[in-house]
Amino acid sequence: LTAAEQAAFDAVVADDGRIEPRDAMPEGYRRTLVRQIAQHAHSEIIGMQPEGNWITRAPSLRRKAILYAKVQDEAGHGLYLYSAAETLGADRADLLDALHAGKQKYSTIFNYPTLTWADTMAIGWLVDGAAIMNQVPLSRCSYGPYARAMTRVCKEESFHQRQGFEGMLTLVRGTEAQRRMAQDALDRFWWPSLMMFGPPDDASPNSAQSMAWGIKRFSNDELRQKFVDVTAPQADFLGLRVPDPELRWNDERGHYDFGTPDWDEFMRVVKGDGPCNRQRLEARRRAHDEGAWVREAAAAHAARRSAVARA
Numbered sequence: 131l132t133a134a135e136q137a138a139f140d141a142v143v144a145d146d147g148r149i150e151p152r153d154a155m156p157e158g159y160r161r162t163l164v165r166q167i168a169q170h171a172h173s174e175i176i177g178m179q180p181e182g183n184w185i186t187r188a189p190s191l192r193r194k195a196i197l198y199a200k201v202q203d204e205a206g207h208g209l210y211l212y213s214a215a216e217t218l219g220a221d222r223a224d225l226l227d228a229l230h231a232g233k234q235k236y237s238t239i240f241n242y243p244t245l246t247w248a249d250t251m252a253i254g255w256l257v258d259g260a261a262i263m264n265q266v267p268l269s270r271c272s273y274g275p276y277a278r279a280m281t282r283v284c285k286e287e288s289f290h291q292r293q294g295f296e297g298m299l300t301l302v303r304g305t306e307a308q309r310r311m312a313q314d315a316l317d318r319f320w321w322p323s324l325m326m327f328g329p330p331d332d333a334s335p336n337s338a339q340s341m342a343w344g345i346k347r348f349s350n351d352e353l354r355q356k357f358v359d360v361t362a363p364q365a366d367f368l369g370l371r372v373p374d375p376e377l378r379w380n381d382e383r384g385h386y387d388f389g390t391p392d393w394d395e396f397m398r399v400v401k402g403d404g405p406c407n408r409q410r411l412e413a414r415r416r417a418h419d420e421g422a423w424v425r426e427a428a429a430a431h432a433a434r435r436s437a438v439a440r441a
């Protein structure tokens with residue numbers, strides 16, 4: 131970057147403006163965005179698996195139609211995000227290769243199993259709730275294509291969160307067995323949901339620089355706190371108990387106090403040793419291999435169209 135280009139970039143960021151694909155940008159900024167957007171895209175498409183697992187067993191036609199729509203939305207989010215990464219010069223095929231080789235990460239949350247129907251509802255309520263908390267600020271991030279992709283993603287995530295909460299409400303108002311199923315799902319998904327925000331601030335190597343570049347607007351711990359503040363009263367409303375003995379409202383701070391997630395477990399899952407890591411990657415690789423003919427057909431079709439256009 132020349133000094134003038136660096137100064138122009140710094141001015142846009144300082145002014146809360148948007149960096150666009152053709153603008154000059156520091157190589158570290160580009161690399162950080164490709165890393166984060168790719169991880170985000172991978173999370174969306176791997177995230178189709180835990181809930182996709184329940185489409186054939188949804189308890190009613192209405193629930194099935196909603197779940198179908200939601201899982202398809204996640205696929206769409208993956209596509210917007212891979213496209214956003216491509217505006218930075220990344221190649222989608224390379225990003226997928228890196229995912230399949232275990233070289234690029236995806237969110238730890240999707241390495242936990244969905245054992246019951248209530249798990250799919252808890253995912254909507256908690257996981258999509260956490261995703262919104264994290265992604266609404268990203269719609270104001272300094273990189274234009276990523277910020278714009280978040281607008282529609284967040285609207286859809288908000289539908290996902292509401293359907294999950296409404297599904298939990300239906301369960302807690304049902305039989306005692308249904309209420310217990312909802313509590314069990316909350317017990318298993320609470321802590322992994324808090325881990326979605328990433329490591330604590332003092333152990334987050336990328337945060338300071340990403341905040342300075344206007345990619346992150348809030349730190350990992352700030353977003354985690356916001357999530358707990360919004361979600362704890364929702365659990366009360368459902369009549370469910372959050373599995374954290376330290377959770378209580380702190381009048382002085384104006385926030386909930388809460389316990390510490392098991393960061394050793396988080397690191398194990400990040401490194402590939404969670405309950406479903408192997409299963410998720412294997413299913414993803416298989417889906418990719420089985421989709422090879424679609425990619426080939428699309429490429430052949432595009433080549434023919436451009437040949438026709440040239441003729």
Ligand code: ACO
Pocket residue numbers: 165166169170171173174177235236237238239257258261264325326327328329333334335336337340350400
């Ligand atoms: N799961 C897997 N990896 C994680 C997680 C997580 N829950 N949290 C942090 N990490 C990784 C980071 O990607 C980073 O990886 P690196 O080794 O490539 O540098 C490393 O752990 C250290 O963390 P941070 O320094 O805090 O990383 P970062 O500044 O990127 O913050 C965060 C992490 C908050 C997840 C950020 O990348 C982000 O906002 N991403 C976009 C949102 C997203 O990916 N959501 C996916 C789940 S939501 C959904 O799909 C429905």
